[in-house]
Amino acid sequence: MNRRTLLTTAALALTLGTTAFAQDEEITAGFIYIGPPGDGGWTYEHDQARQKMEAHFDGKVKTIYQENVPESADAERAITQMALTGADIIFTTSFGYMDPTLAVAEKFPDVKFEHATGYKRSDNVSTYSARFYEGRAVQGHIAGKMTKTNKIGYIASVPIPEVIRGINSAYIHAKKVNPDVEFSIIWLYTWFDPAKEADAARALIENGADVVLQHTDSTAPQAAAQEAGNVITFGQASDMAEYAPMPRVSSIIDDWAPYYIARVQAVLDGTWESTDTWDGIGKGMVGIGEISDAVPADVKAEALAMKDAIASGEYHPFTGPLKKQDGSDWLAEGEVADDGTLAGMNFYLEGITAEIPN
Amino acid sequence: MDLSSINPVLLIASVMVSATPILLAAIGEMVVEKSGVLNLGVEGMMITGAVVGFAVAVSATSPGLGFVAAAIAGALLSLAFGLLTQYLLSNQVATGLGLTLVGLGLSSLIGKPYEGMKTPTLSKFEIPLLSDLPILGDMLFSHDVMVYFSLLLVAAVWAFLKYTRAGLILRAVGEGHDSAHALGYKVTQIRILAILFGGACAGLGGAYLSLVRVPQWTEGMTAGAGWIALAIVVFASWRAGRVAVGAYLFGGVTVLQLNLQAAGADVPVALLSASPYLITILVLVIISARGVHGAPASLGRPFHASH
Numbered sequence: 320m321n322r323r324t325l326l327t328t329a330a331l332a333l334t335l336g337t338t339a340f341a342q343d344e345e346i347t348a349g350f351i352y353i354g355p356p357g358d359g360g361w362t363y364e365h366d367q368a369r370q371k372m373e374a375h376f377d378g379k380v381k382t383i384y385q386e387n388v389p390e391s392a393d394a395e396r397a398i399t400q401m402a403l404t405g406a407d408i409i410f411t412t413s414f415g416y417m418d419p420t421l422a423v424a425e426k427f428p429d430v431k432f433e434h435a436t437g438y439k440r441s442d443n444v445s446t447y448s449a450r451f452y453e454g455r456a457v458q459g460h461i462a463g464k465m466t467k468t469n470k471i472g473y474i475a476s477v478p479i480p481e482v483i484r485g486i487n488s489a490y491i492h493a494k495k496v497n498p499d500v501e502f503s504i505i506w507l508y509t510w511f512d513p514a515k516e517a518d519a520a521r522a523l524i525e526n527g528a529d530v531v532l533q534h535t536d537s538t539a540p541q542a543a544a545q546e547a548g549n550v551i552t553f554g555q556a557s558d559m560a561e562y563a564p565m566p567r568v569s570s571i572i573d574d575w576a577p578y579y580i581a582r583v584q585a586v587l588d589g590t591w592e593s594t595d596t597w598d599g600i601g602k603g604m605v606g607i608g609e610i611s612d613a614v615p616a617d618v619k620a621e622a623l624a625m626k627d628a629i630a631s632g633e634y635h636p637f638t639g640p641l642k643k644q645d646g647s648d649w650l651a652e653g654e655v656a657d658d659g660t661l662a663g664m665n666f667y668l669e670g671i672t673a674e675i676p677n
Numbered sequence: 678m679d680l681s682s683i684n685p686v687l688l689i690a691s692v693m694v695s696a697t698p699i700l701l702a703a704i705g706e707m708v709v710e711k712s713g714v715l716n717l718g719v720e721g722m723m724i725t726g727a728v729v730g731f732a733v734a735v736s737a738t739s740p741g742l743g744f745v746a747a748a749i750a751g752a753l754l755s756l757a758f759g760l761l762t763q764y765l766l767s768n769q770v771a772t773g774l775g776l777t778l779v780g781l782g783l784s785s786l787i788g789k790p791y792e793g794m795k796t797p798t799l800s801k802f803e804i805p806l807l808s809d810l811p812i813l814g815d816m817l818f819s820h821d822v823m824v825y826f827s828l829l830l831v832a833a834v835w836a837f838l839k840y841t842r843a844g845l846i847l848r849a850v851g852e853g854h855d856s857a858h859a860l861g862y863k864v865t866q867i868r869i870l871a872i873l874f875g876g877a878c879a880g881l882g883g884a885y886l887s888l889v890r891v892p893q894w895t896e897g898m899t900a901g902a903g904w905i906a907l908a909i910v911v912f913a914s915w916r917a918g919r920v921a922v923g924a925y926l927f928g929g930v931t932v933l934q935l936n937l938q939a940a941g942a943d944v945p946v947a948l949l950s951a952s953p954y955l956i957t958i959l960v961l962v963i964i965s966a967r968g969v970h971g972a973p974a975s976l977g978r979p980f981h982a983s984h
Contacts, residue, residue, distance in 0.1 A: 357785055357792055357896030387897060472939065505938040506946045512900040515931070517891045518695055522935035525687040538793070542893040546798065561793035676946035 348372070348583050349406035350384035351397055353413035354511035354536050361510065361536040361556040361573070362386065365412045365435075368575035375580050379587070390415025398423040402430050408586050410579070411435065413510065414479050420444060431591050433582060436481050438662050440593050447578055450599030451481065452488040452661070453629045454571035455532075456636035457607055457622050458553050459492030461569060462500075462530040464618045465551055469499045472523025474516060474533040474540055475506050478676050480664045482534050487668045488636050489532055492625075494670055503528055504673045513539035524550055531566075541567055551613065558608040569622070570608030578604065597658065600630045637661065642669040680940050688936055689816045693824050694890050696928025698723070698882040700827050702906035703913075703920045704834055705878020710910060711838065712871035713851035713975035717773030718758055720903025721780020722876050723883035726751040728784040730884025731894040732791055740799040744823065744884050751880020752873045754780060759872040763865045766979045777903070785896045796892050799823065823885055828921070830878070835917035847871060851973035854980040864980050879903065912961035915973065919961060927957045 348369075356366035366384070373382045383406065388397045394416050401409055402423060408431040411420045417437035424432045424444045432444040440446055462471050471493060475482050486504060493500045503526060505519045512535075520531050520540035524547045533540045533555045541559055544550040544566040552562065554570025578596065585591040598604035607626050610619045628634035639650030644667040650656060667675060702719050709716050726747035734743025758776050761767045799821040807818040838844040847867060850857045854864045886902065887894050905927060913919035934949040942949075 355785060355896035357788065359792060359895060503939045503941060505935055506950065508947075508950045509900075511897070513891050513893075513895045513898040514695075514698070514886055514900065514902065515935075518691065518932055519935050519939075521691055522932065522939045525684055525691065526682040526936065526939040528939070537895045537898070538893060539891045539895060539898075542795075542891055545795075546892065673941060674946075 345379050346407040346583070346586055347381045347383060347405055348579075348586075349401040349404075349409040350382065351388050351394070351401065351409065351411045351413075351416060352384060352386040353388065353390065353415075355386045356384075358511055358536045359538040359557060359559060360554075362412070364557050364573045365410075365575055368579050369410075371576040372579040372583055375576075376583065376587075380583055388416075392419075395419035395422055399426070402427040406430060408433065408583060408591070414477070414481065431582075431586055436479075440595060442593055445582070445592075445594045445596070447582075447596040448481070449573055449575075449604040450597060451571055451573075451605060452484045452636055453599040454605050454607055455485045455488035456492045456629065457626050458532060458569065458571065459489035459494075460496055460625055461553075461610070461614055461618060461622050462489065462532065462551070463493030463495070463497035464621075465568070465614065466493075466497065466500060466530045468527050468529045469497065470501050470503060470526070470528045471530045471532065472520070472526070472528030473502055473504045474519045474523070474531065474535055475504050476510050476535050477508060478506060480662060483667070483675060484661060484664045485534055486671070487664065490671055491641065491668055492636070502671055502673070504671075506676055507535060509535070511536045513537045516540050517543040520544055520552075521547070538562065554608050560608065563609070564611030564613045567608075567611070568613050569610045572606035572608050574604055574606055597662075600626060601632060643667070644669055644671055680937070680942060682940050683936050686812060686816045688932065690820065691932045691936075692925065692929040693820055694928075695932045696925045697824050697827050698885045698890060699902055699906050699909065699927060700831065700921060700924035701823075701882035701885060702879045702903060703909045703924055704827070704831050704917065705875040705882075706906055707910045707913070707915055707917065707920050708834060708838075708847070708878075709871050709875035710976055711851045711915060711973055712847050712868045713854055713973050713978065713980075714762065714868050714872060715769050715773065715977040716755065716758055716776070716872060716875055717770060717907065718755070718776025718780065718903075719875075719879050719906050720899055720901070721777035722751040722754050722879035723780075723886070723903045723906075724784040724897070724899045725754050725780045725787075726880025726883030727887040727898060728788040728791070728883075728894060730880070731794075731796060731887040732787060734796050734884075734888055735791060735794055738797050740797055740888050743796075743888055744881055747880040747884030748877040749880070751876040751878070751883065753876070755872045755876025755879070756869075758876075759869045762979070763868055763872075766981060769977050769979070781897065788894050788896060791894045792896070794894065796888055798892060799889055821889060823881070823889065827881075831917050831921045838917065848973070851975055854975045854978070858980070858982060864982075868980075879906075882906070909957070909961075911972075912958055912965070914961075914965040914971075919964065922964070923957055923961050926960055927953050930956050 352362045354362040410433045412435045414436045420434045436448045437446045516535050516539040520543035531552045541562040544552045551568045552566040556573050558570045635655040637656035639654040640652045641650040643649045729750035730743040730747030733746035734740045761772050762769050802822040804818040808814040850867050858864050909923040913923045930953040
């Protein structure tokens with residue numbers, strides 16, 4: 320190798336190097352989290368999906384995130400900050416960020432926004448959510464079959480349609496297999512507070528519940544149930560497999576990675592448009608975690624059959640005849656709930672004795 | 678409304694579990710503030726205690742050692758605050774807030790490998806004779822040892838501040854550090870000791886969360902308990918007994934409202950949810966309404982012998 324070739328090679332390497340560098344981090348994707356990525360539930364899954372997305376694009380996409388952002392005026396500040404630091408697409412991953420996201424989106428028309436679990440959109444704000452209620456149906460079935468005290472405890476977070484839908488779905492499917500079943504519902508008004516979540520699980524168990532369903536983000540209720548013994552739970556948002564086979568007998572798993580990859584790809588391609596995505600078990604956005612051996616084989620088989628029927632579209636968890644809590648008709652025999660009503664669901668179904676706080 | 682499903686024995690037991698972390702943190706902070714120092718880093722010290730206590734308890738399969746380690750960790754973190762504010766005369770409010778941020782970050786770093794792990798539980802300590810009493814025995818005298826320790830600590834702090842010479846000196850330092858200095862007391866050293874005590878107590882409170890109340894390690898698990906402890910010290914007007922009343926009220930109403938919800942009580946949930954804050958503040962303000970209960974006069978003021 321003479322000197323000239325060496326220099327050319329070096330120059331080439333340098334050019335390649337710079338090209339590679341220019342390719343580096345073409346866009347930045349930002350994430351706003353309600354809790355810490357270590358919550359073991361909701362935020363954990365969003366963060367896993369963020370990492371998978373980043374790995375998928377192999378250096379082309381830089382991701383940034385801010386954790387523990389409250390659903391208050393603070394959210395608007397955090398999202399604005401993220402837009403100012405140059406994020407091209409921002410995922411705001413909690414219901415309460417809905418209005419702040421729209422407000423910031425108006426000020427940054429060139430930035431794309433993706434709001435999870437909300438229903439308000441604009442030219443540069445998309446919404447996305449998963450049909451968690453499909454998983455709740457499977458959960459309700461197992462819970463109704465397995466409860467011995469006929470009391471099922473439900474740790475609810477904030478009274479929004481998504482949570483109410485989950486309660487309704489779990490309730491009607493538990494009731495279908497066990498007419499004596501009763502639901503005790505505790506509202507915590509927070510998504511993440513392990514001490515409070517554990518206290519709530521304990522209060523439900525002490526009041527006779529032997530199944531605890533949760534719609535909060537941490538694994539604390541699982542730990543409390545394990546301590547109490549003879550109580551079953553379900554992983555929420557994440558598999559929470561460390562509590563299997565008991566108390567955690569199954570779980571609802573959120574898989575956001577394919578969605579994040581598709582949306583960031585759209586930004587890279589310049590084809591991003593404001594859309595509304597609501598996928599379930601069929602598309603893989605909602606997963607049912609392994610049903611453990613603590614569940615009798617026949618119940619497990621029924622649950623899996625229901626999961627398959629939902630996935631194929633053969634069965635809709637909200638199929639009539641169904642009545643609202645006040646006894647008025649909602650769905651006639653064989654009628655299936657429309658997405659609009661489901662998205663704004665603000666009523667309990669017949670049989671639930673509690674009232675929705677407002 | 679059917680409240681028969683609430684079992685009073687279990688309810689009281691839950692109340693004690695729920696109140697103990699805040700009580701430990703608050704009684705420690707009260708001593709710190711009595712010495713004239715405002716340490717806003719309670720949350721940071723608590724969560725550091727929670728993670729260190731959990732890590733040591735899991736590694737050594739001994740919850741007792743976990744508590745000891747948590748106290749040491751809390752004290753070490755508070756020592757950083759002490760050195761900065763007492764020797765380098767940094768601003769106490771800013772340093773305390775910084776301590777909270779450091780504690781939250783540090784704890785999530787230390788805690789990563791411990792997520793999803795289980796801890797050995799602290800065994801119940803049944804007080805001889807008293808625990809054999811019907812109902813009352815189960816209700817009050819068969820809890821884990823930390824519950825009794827926290828209550829004894831409150832009594833000890835009260836007696837220390839009221840009856841001992843050392844307690845008098847501590848209060849003197851908090852009320853007028855220049856006078857205390859003129860009398861020959863070592864203001865800075867006394868304050869450092871108080872800060873260490875506060876850190877150790879916050880660490881214990883945090884460890885009680887991760888080892889007994891939840892029991893597991895989750896990032897950010899204190900979720901504001903340290904701030905509640907700080908608020909209770911103020912509303913209790915810096916009195917040990919009232920701090921205990923405040924912590925038990927807060928913990929008690931928290932658990933009671935959850936039980937009322939679980940039993941299906943016919944009370945608006947929003948009201949129940951806000952009740953721990955409302956009732957605690959209301960009661961403490963009412964019992965503090967008479968007499969002079971101001972803050973220690975030197976609270977939050979920096980001291981240097983040359984000034």
